[in-house]
Amino acid sequence: MDTTLHLQFFKQMFLPRRFLKSADKTEDLRRYRRLWWYSVLLTLIVAQAPLIIMAGVNYFMFQETMQSDLRYDLSRNLVGISRSLQTIIEERLAALRFTVKDKTTEELYDPAELAITSQNLKNTFGGFVDLGVISSDGIQLNYVGPYDLAGADYSDQSAFHEVVIRGTHVSDVFMGHRHFPHFVIAVKHETGNNDFYILRATVDMESLNRLIYIPDSDEVDDVFIVSRDGILQTPSRSHGELLEKATLPIPEYTPNLSVIERIRDEQLPCYLGYSFIDNTPFILMVTKTRPHMVHAWISKQSDMIVFLILSLILIFIVVLWSSTKLMMHIRQADQHRTQLLLNVEYTNKMATIGRLAAGVAHEINNPLAIINEKAGLLTDLATLSEEYPYKDKTLKALDTIVKSVERCSGVTHRLLGFTRKMQTRSEPIKLDHLLDEVVGFLEREARHRNIKIYRDYDVDIPLIESDKGQLQQVFLNILNNAFAAVENGGKINMMVEPKNGQKVFVTIRDNGVGISEENLTHIFEPFFSTKGDFGTGLGLSITYGLVQKLGGTIEIESEVGVGTAFLVTLPLKHEIVAE
Amino acid sequence: MENCRILLIDDELELVSTLVERLEIRGICADAVTNGHDALERMRDMPYDVIVADLKMPGLSGKEVIEITRARYPETKILLITGHGRSSHDEMEKNIPGVFEILMKPFNINQLISSIQRAVENPNPEKNE
Numbered sequence: 001m002d003t004t005l006h007l008q009f010f011k012q013m014f015l016p017r018r019f020l021k022s023a024d025k026t027e028d029l030r031r032y033r034r035l036w037w038y039s040v041l042l043t044l045i046v047a048q049a050p051l052i053i054m055a056g057v058n059y060f061m062f063q064e065t066m067q068s069d070l071r072y073d074l075s076r077n078l079v080g081i082s083r084s085l086q087t088i089i090e091e092r093l094a095a096l097r098f099t100v101k102d103k104t105t106e107e108l109y110d111p112a113e114l115a116i117t118s119q120n121l122k123n124t125f126g127g128f129v130d131l132g133v134i135s136s137d138g139i140q141l142n143y144v145g146p147y148d149l150a151g152a153d154y155s156d157q158s159a160f161h162e163v164v165i166r167g168t169h170v171s172d173v174f175m176g177h178r179h180f181p182h183f184v185i186a187v188k189h190e191t192g193n194n195d196f197y198i199l200r201a202t203v204d205m206e207s208l209n210r211l212i213y214i215p216d217s218d219e220v221d222d223v224f225i226v227s228r229d230g231i232l233q234t235p236s237r238s239h240g241e242l243l244e245k246a247t248l249p250i251p252e253y254t255p256n257l258s259v260i261e262r263i264r265d266e267q268l269p270c271y272l273g274y275s276f277i278d279n280t281p282f283i284l285m286v287t288k289t290r291p292h293m294v295h296a297w298i299s300k301q302s303d304m305i306v307f308l309i310l311s312l313i314l315i316f317i318v319v320l321w322s323s324t325k326l327m328m329h330i331r332q333a334d335q336h337r338t339q340l341l342l343n344v345e346y347t348n349k350m351a352t353i354g355r356l357a358a359g360v361a362h363e364i365n366n367p368l369a370i371i372n373e374k375a376g377l378l379t380d381l382a383t384l385s386e387e388y389p390y391k392d393k394t395l396k397a398l399d400t401i402v403k404s405v406e407r408c409s410g411v412t413h414r415l416l417g418f419t420r421k422m423q424t425r426s427e428p429i430k431l432d433h434l435l436d437e438v439v440g441f442l443e444r445e446a447r448h449r450n451i452k453i454y455r456d457y458d459v460d461i462p463l464i465e466s467d468k469g470q471l472q473q474v475f476l477n478i479l480n481n482a483f484a485a486v487e488n489g490g491k492i493n494m495m496v497e498p499k500n501g502q503k504v505f506v507t508i509r510d511n512g513v514g515i516s517e518e519n520l521t522h523i524f525e526p527f528f529s530t531k532g533d534f535g536t537g538l539g540l541s542i543t544y545g546l547v548q549k550l551g552g553t554i555e556i557e558s559e560v561g562v563g564t565a566f567l568v569t570l571p572l573k574h575e576i577v578a579e
Numbered sequence: 580m581e582n583c584r585i586l587l588i589d590d591e592l593e594l595v596s597t598l599v600e601r602l603e604i605r606g607i608c609a610d611a612v613t614n615g616h617d618a619l620e621r622m623r624d625m626p627y628d629v630i631v632a633d634l635k636m637p638g639l640s641g642k643e644v645i646e647i648t649r650a651r652y653p654e655t656k657i658l659l660i661t662g663h664g665r666s667s668h669d670e671m672e673k674n675i676p677g678v679f680e681i682l683m684k685p686f687n688i689n690q691l692i693s694s695i696q697r698a699v700e701n702p703n704p705e706k707n708e
Contacts, residue, residue, distance in 0.1 A: 358663070362635070365662030365684040366591055372685035373597040380604045409685050416663060 006324050013327070032327045039323040047315045055308050062297050067290070071259045074273040074286055077220050078257045082275040082284045084211050085225075088127075089280055092185055093168055095125055096199050100189035105197065108133050109142050118144040127207035129182055134160070134198040145202070147177050154200075163188050163198055170280040173205055173225075173233040173243065181205040181233075181242060209234055212284070221270075222287045225277075226250065233282060248272065250283070261290075343545045361412035368405050368412070375401040428463040429471065431496050431504055431570070438475045439494075442483060449488045458497040464504055465573040470546045474554075477543040478508050478566045485512025485564055499569065506568045514560040523556055550574055583699050584625070585609040588618045588644060589633040589660065601688050607695075615639025619647060626652040629698050631682075631691070634661045642675055649677045656698035658691075660684055 011019075013029045013036060099117055100108070107113040118131040130145020138155025154160040163169040163186045171184040186200040212223045212234055224236035230250045232240050239247045251260070257275035273286040298305055379398045382388045432455070439446075439453055446453055482492045495507040515523060524544040547554040551574030558564040585602070587595045587609055595611035602609045610627075612618045616639055618630070630648060634641040645657050659681045679698045682690060 362662040366594070369660075369662070369684035369686070370591060370593045370597070373594055373601065373688070376688050377597050377601050377604075380601055384604065405685055409683075413683065 006321065006328065009328050009331075010324050029331075032331055035330070036323050036327050039326060040319055043319045043323065044316065047319065048312055051308060051311055051315075055304075058301065058304070059294075059297055062301065063293050066293065066296060070271055070288055070290060071273075074220065074259050074271055074288055075257060077223070078259075078273040078275050078284065078286050081212055081223060081286070082257065082277060085208065085277055085282065085284055088207060088211065089170060089185065089277070089282075092125055092127065092201065092203055093170070093187060093279075095121055096185060096187040096201060100187060100197075100199050105191055108197070108199070111142055111144065114142050115144045121201070127203045129202040129204050132200045134186075134200055136164075136196050136198075140200075141197075149177075159184065159186070160198070164196075168279065170282075172227045172229070172231065172281050175243065183233075205234065220286050221289055223285070225282045225284055227281045228253075228276075228283060229281075239285075239287075246285075248285075339541065339545055343542060343549075358416055361416045364412050365409065368408055372402060372405045375405070426465045426574075427468055429466055429468050430461065430463055431471075431506060432457040432461055434468065434471055435475055435494055435496065435506070438472050438479060441476065442479055445483060449483075449490075451483065451486060451489070452491045454491065454493045456493060456495040460498060461496050462498055462501075462504065462572060464570055466550050466570060470550060471570075474543050474546050474550075474568065475506070475508070477539045478568070480539065481566075482508060482510035482512065482564070485514070486510050487512070502572055504570050504572065506570065507565055508568075509563060509565040511563040514562055514564055515556070515558040516560055520556060520558055524554075583628040583695075585695060586618060586621060586627040586630045587611040588613075588615065588630060588636070588641070590614060590636045591633075598688070598691070602692070605688075605692065607692065615641070615644040618644055622648065622652060622655075627655055629656045629658060629695050631658040631660060631695070634659060634663070645675055645677060656701065658682065658694055658698060660686070 013033045099121070103113065103117060108117070114131060114133065118128065121128045121131065130143065130147065130149070132140045132143040132145070132149060134140045134154055138153055138157075138160050140149055140152045140154065143150040143152075159169055159171055167188045169184070169186045173181050173183045175181060182202050182204050184200060184202055186198050188196050188198050190196045208225065212225065222237040222239065224239060224246075225233040226246045227233055228250065230246050232242055232244055232246050235242045236246065248262075251258070251272075251274055253276055255276070257273060259271055259273040262270060262272055269290040271288045271290060273288075275284045276282075277284060375398045379395060379402070382391055382394050382398070385391075388394065435455070445451070479492070486492065491511045493507075493509045495505075495509070497505050499505045524540055544554055547568060547570075550570060552568060552570040554569075555567045556564065557567065585607065587598055588611075589595045590613050592613050595613065599609050599611045610621060612621060615636055618632070619639070621627075622630075630644075632641045632644050636644075641659065645659070648655050648657060656679045657677055659675070659678045660683075661681060662684045679701070680694045682694060
């Protein structure tokens with residue numbers, strides 16, 4: 001019931017007028033609509049803002065954490081792989097250094113010895129493809145390997161000069177004669193007398209490739225090595241083919257590993273970690289695409305999101321409901337106040353009219369009394385006198401005067417009785433008499449319009465203690481409505497019967513046009529009128545207020561085209577609270 | 580009834596004079612005055628058996644006349660005539676004790692006579708209380 005009322009009120013406030021029942025259109029609810037918006041928005045902001053802010057803070061903290069986690073994972077991978085890489089290359093260089101220290105020049109120049117050494121290196125360290133000894137003038141004097149490279153001249157190669165100057169050399173990866181990716185490492189050995197030779201070895205890239213191969217993982221997308229010129233030294237998943245220019249810019253040299261953020265072609269933010277491998281041309285690179293933060297956040301925090309959304313929905317519903325309820329209460333209070341105001345105003349008005357009418361009636365009663373007595377005196381004189389001219393005619397005329405005086409007196413006394421002081425007071429009342437008195441006011445109209453008024457009074461109607469003037473007002477209003485509803489020649493039935501020995505039941509039934517169902521729900525509301533310009537919409541509203549004040553109830557039954565019945569129940573005795 | 584003394588008090592001279600005349604026709608002797616002061620003066624000369632007073636009068640009002648009469652001449656029966664309606668009838672009974680009966684203007688002369696008769700024949704002066 002409550003919810004239905006809420007819904008109805010809500011519809012009344014917000015639906016465009018053309019969708020409303022005609023009865024709901026009469027009230028202007030703009031004030032409540034404004035208040036409603038104000039209340040809803042304010043409450044929603046106050047209630048939901050902290051939740052939304054918390055969620056936002058959580059999101060940004062999550063983003064921070066996720067970024068630092070990503071950076072951490074990248075760094076960890078980078079450190080591990082770069083150390084291994086460094087170790088592998090260092091190990092092989094160290095092996096060459098050991099060899100040149102261990103073997104004499106003669107031994108190294110001996111092809112058979114060199115073959116043994118080469119085999120030993122292959123067996124011990126792996127990855128060695130061939131081994132050669134180059135003299136200080138750049139000629140490869142001894143060579144063990146799958147190709148015929150003995151006697152090759154390296155004197156004009158920059159790598160030769162580098163090893164002469166620096167003592168060691170690690171080359172870029174290249175294909176060379178061998179048609180598989182490999183790189184060259186070389187160490188210089190001083191033999192005294194300002195002479196030296198160089199031990200040079202080719203290392204298969206396979207060993208490095210194995211090292212940097214990582215299975216698909218969440219931590220890293222791609223691991224590869226580029227040369228300082230930006231040439232890919234190992235295959236890459238997404239940055240180019242082996243020995244091609246890598247599709248990403250080569251960062252500036254830094255001695256420590258570094259993780260930077262960059263935007264890739266597809267606009268996805270991505271992290272690039274890189275580490276320069278000391279004493280080599282190699283740069284180890286690791287990349288990781290940053291996942292979509294919102295998606296990651298939602299998937300990780302799904303419980304919290306569900307809670308958040310449920311809370312928001314719940315708050316929203318509660319706010320809507322409570323605001324609507326609040327507006328309904330305010331409207332009820334307003335209506336109540338308006339009703340009170342109207343009652344007071346009406347009572348005041350009636351009291352004023354009452355005083356005026358009483359004054360007038362009183363002033364008329366005095367001259368009426370004189371007319372009455374004078375006519376009476378003339379009647380006396382005419383009756384007593386034996387020879388009174390036109391005696392019969394005179395007596396007849398005087399009788400008419402006396403009867404007219406009686407009629408006037410009836411009117412003034414009814415007026416005085418009806419328009420007496422309006423304050424509530426209790427007195428014993430016979431409801432049938434009171435109804436007859438009220439009907440007396442409408443008798444003229446009833447005669448004129450040929451409206452039949454039937455009285456169906458119970459023989460045993462108890463006296464009730466109530467306010468006579470106000471009861472008269474109540475029944476006059478109801479009868480006025482009945483008169484307005486019936487056609488000329490219509491019927492009005494008044495019924496009075498006791499009920500349970502505690503109440504009296506008055507029914508006033510007409511056979512008029514009836515009231516539609518949707519109008520019935522508003523019939524007692526102030527300013528609701530179906531009489532167009534002729535009705536104030538106050539009569540039944542005041543009637544309702546008066547009946548309530550007198551401790552009674554009023555109900556209405558109606559059917560369009562059949563008629564309307566007002567059912568008034570009045571208590572035998574009601575303590576009237578002084579206003 | 581014929582010997583009893585009746586005083587009519589009403590500011591409408593035409594009303595009281597006509598009433599006196601009509602009572603006389605019916606063999607009832609009555610005096611009439613048009614204000615409270617005159618009424619009290621007449622009563623001082625010789626108390627009346629019945630006074631018939633209007634409520635609303637200039638100068639001394641009917642209510643005051645009735646109160647003074649009750650105090651000075653407890654034997655005197657008091658009738659009230661008024662132009663007010665029924666509602667004030669009840670109020671007057673409450674507010675002005677000692678009123679034997681109330682007649683509402685305009686009234687029939689026979690009503691007045693029977694009221695006076697009842698008042699005179701009422702032996703119990705307590706009724707006035």
